[in-house]
Amino acid sequence: MEAYSYVSKNKVNCRFSAKEDKKLTDLINKYGENDWKLIASYMPGRNKRQCKDRWTRYLSPNVNNGPWTPEEEQLLLNLVNELDHKWTQIAKHFQGRHDSQIKNKYHILQARMTREQPTDPKITQPKEEKKSEKPKDFFYLPAAKPTQVPLEELISIFDERNIDNILYFGV
Incomplete structure (x- = not known):
């Protein structure tokens, strides 16, 4: 000792x-x-x-410790969907952001999305998905009855950032 x-x-x-x-x-x-x-x-x-x-x-003056822009947040979500949790590779796409910053920000975004997840049973998130099927960070309408929920009701549930996701999936 x-x-x-x-x-x-x-x-x-x-x-x-x-x-x-x-x-x-x-x-x-x-x-x-x-x-x-x-x-x-x-x-x-x-x-x-x-x-x-x-x-x-x-x-270091090369480190960007400033707030994240919405574009950076979206890029991060897209890159995690594409590259999984390879933080060092993902960090190469961000000027002045370190891999630990990238990982921490992703976990903050995940927590925020979990908190903001709608409790409406008409809207669900897939339970288990294969990596190449669909992006992980979007909400999906059930495939059985996609026209059950009026668009106006969906818009009231999602904030502005998620409206693009709704439109992306053809609602």
């Missing part, structure tokens, strides 16, 4: 402070982004992986 005591003394498992962020930014400006071991040596309690991740995911 004593052999590992140095790990617990030197390892910091908490968030970076504003002071650490400033110091890390200053070190990057001085030494560049290639020698993370050197940079970490100036950051007490931080290792090279923590320093690199903090810079590349949050502090």
Whole structure:
């Protein structure tokens, strides 16, 4: 047990402070982004992986931490339908968005869609579908009686973003 005591003394498992962020930014400006071991040596309690991740995911001027546009959200949903959960591949389609941002945003969108899912029994979401059949992130009308629900009723259920989905499926 004593052999590992140095790990617990030197390892910091908490968030970076504003002071650490400033110091890390200053070190990057001085030494560049290639020698993370050197940079970490100036950051007490931080290792090279923590320093690199903090810079590349949050502090770098190339990172887009701003709000997501509706177009980005729709692109994300489309790419997940096409590429599944391959976050690194999906991130290549977004300027300045990191794969962890992409994954987190997708889960937020999924939670929002689950909350907004209509409780009307006339409208259902497919239980199980094959990857290439239909996009996962849309609501579908039952195939048995597609004309049961008037369009006006559907429009009142869905918000503006989902109206395009309704029109896409030919209602």
